[in-house]
Amino acid sequence: MSHTDKLGNFTSEDAPDYGDVLQCMRCGFCLPTCPTFALTGRERSSPRGRVALARAVAEQKLEFTESVREEAFFCLDCRACTTACPSGVRAGEVMEVCRSQAHQFFPPKHVGKTFRAFILQKMLTNPDLLETSMLPARLYQKLGIQWLVRHSQLLKLGPEWVAKAEGMMPELYPPLRPQLPDVVPAVGEQRGRVAFFLGCIMTLMYPEVSRQTVRALTHQGFEVVTPKEQKCCGAPHLTEGDRSTTRSLAQHNLDLFMALDVDAIVTDCAGCGAALKEYEELLEEAGKHDQLAAFRGKIKDVSEFLAEQGLRTDGLQPVEKVVTYHEPCHLCHAQGVSKQPRDLIRAIPGIDYRELNEASWCCGSAATFSLKYTGESQQILDRKLDNVKATGAELLVTANPGCHLQLAWGLKQAGMTQRVVHITELLGMATPD
């Protein structure tokens, strides 16, 4: 994605590459895989249509209009179309760049702008601030205010997304990052040394999940190094179209992790993993191709890593559960990691694994999509829940906090009894103390 030449009606900063949009030969293989096309039946809400809109802007047949902006944000960025595209078109990435364009063409109003800048540039770039900011939320739960709010009519007064956001919040524990030792030694025979990339949502919302990730890794024979200075991976900035903050975060994390002597950089957040794997492209203009390629080669999702290394099953306790697996888009489509989590689940003794129909179809979470488009998100979620119900599973395994929040919330709303667990929590159940 070029930063220099101006392409058609795009601005010169973070515009799509013309070659990337020309690549689409409009065969339509993406159409049956696109959740927003399935929902609307509108070509412009399909990957082929979205790329065609970007091409029209590039060819000056269309201005960057409000509708183009709308389609850029209505895209779930689930990347199912990337998996489906024989020609190698990456419609999701084209739309990410269009989001950046959208902010240039339609600068947010003053309050919105300040708020957005505050969240993206101040909060998310500063782990300490983020952690402190969660304190009120924890107190809100601990002091019984949550109970009060939920039992009053208060939530019905605000916009729909406020009620949903409040309802989605899991039970909060203190953030993991400050608690986690810098180095946790391997248990048993050591097989290697890995760095742990601890995502913001993981440390804030799911600290107990990441605790299990570290525990599983160490029991599998890996020494785990967690540098405290790590920052947000930049995924929220990418999806919101703030590419310049992403680049500075990327540079920080790259320098920090490349200074460590580790075999791999492991994460348990599919969204972070996908963003970290994109650093190579994001920072390509800065040169240093060898370093970028080396970094890219080290980034592993935890299930990808453990499947590669081979799960040490001796000593694992049987988990007698009926289990199914929902594939996070950012794992299967963005990273191409699809077989490994299933292999891992099947390797755990005692598990009755049931394949989920449309396992790689988005759950409707998609970063802030679930709050911006609550109705559409619900329809996508319902499709997922119907498929979950059909499996008869007791545990719904996934590997990404966004999916986790959305699925847990959906199951609760639908009165379904399945519990959502991260794949490392499942592994944690099998791992002896």
Add this chain to the structure above:
Amino acid sequence: MISKTATQHLIDKLGAANVACEKEDLLVLGYDSTPGIHHLPEVAVFPTTTEGVLAAMEIAQHEGLPIVPRGSGTGLSGGSVPVKGGMVLCLNRMNRIREIDEENLTATVEAGVVTLDLFNAVAGKGLFYPPDPGSQKISTLGGNVMEDAGGLRGLKYGVTRDYVMALECVLPDGSILTTGGKSVKDVAGYSFKDLLVGSEGTLGIITEITVKLIPPPKDKRTFLAYFNDVRTAGEAVSKIIAAKIIPSTMEIMDKATINCVEDYVKIGLPRQMAALLLIEVDGHPAMVEEEALGVKTILEQVKAAEIHVAKSAEEAGSLAAARRTALSALARVRPTTLLEDATVPRSRLAETFAEIERLTAKYGLTVGTFGHAGDGNLHPTVLCDERNSDEMHRAHAFYDDLYDQVLAWGGTVSGEHGIGLAKKEYLARQIGAGGVKVMKRIKRAFDPKGILNPGKIFVDDDPCTEAHIEEGFRVSH
């Protein structure tokens, strides 16, 4: 420009959700999968019933708007591109399977049903709908009928036309014509349904289709054979046919195609080989056994470099799926993929490959060839860049020469993609001025005012000029 009143009228009749007039909607309904052709319609409608189609057509008539039907926009000859503007009539929201008649072995569907959805629905009842165009996951039955789509199984099972038993269509005069039925035999008068199949939306708008179903084959065997040169592969195909073996599938991919497909599917296709054949024989187990032996013997005789047999139905399925991605995968190499649809009598196959090789060298182009070798239906695809006018010139010269030779051999300019916009000038070369005249008289009988999909199939009465069309693609003058 369509008037505000007419738009409102359409909204009243069809509902606001089924009428699109924003530029962003129209822009993305003005193309199909044919490279370089694009045109803005003035309005797009998504009727959900035959009455809705009728209402939309009446309003279009009143406004003098051309009417262009569209399914999923996967056509390869520009058939659904609204080159003269007007109304795009999208049929993909008419997607109900009305009936699967297990006594008469037929299925009746609305025009917008996706081909694979029908296949799966009838398979669930132990029946088989064979036509399987490459885009079967996306394409609609209506589009398949309008272009008379073929597919991988065409060799043994035939093409869409061979399965159409009845059609319901709306004519420009506002009448609803039902032609054909569930009777296996029917010679009552002219066969309108056969005229409508492959008419590319120029005679009527098809709203409902009844197709023939057959029992599925009980057994099948899938071969993958690799060759050190393309001509040997062509020879193998001719010999198999000459041995009176009709496989259900006999597909070819050349080296360029193999590599592009492998880049995408990563199933271990042989990158260094000049060609591969995907051959499937099916039917009664005893017959499959016998034919498989025959195929294997011939492959050994012609000295195929390697012969593999698919170990499971899944493996066979993944090979067919890989083949279906060939055209799209070729688009990885260069931005523009100019695909053709030349079809020759099968005995000419090896010579056709030689001719493609010769012309590729003559015009200095990159060409990937794949196709339904068993049908003599090849898809030589020039991989080029529409921004390079010199290259586009050479590409067009390549096809000109190729078609001259194909016609000299008694072949056809389109095996399964239709004429549309892309091949108008070649049609006249093939069927002559007399043939075109008769076709036009038929067109006038159905559509005297010429409002249905104007600018398609025929060279003259083509007021659309080059200015209407994006640069880089051959249009008729």
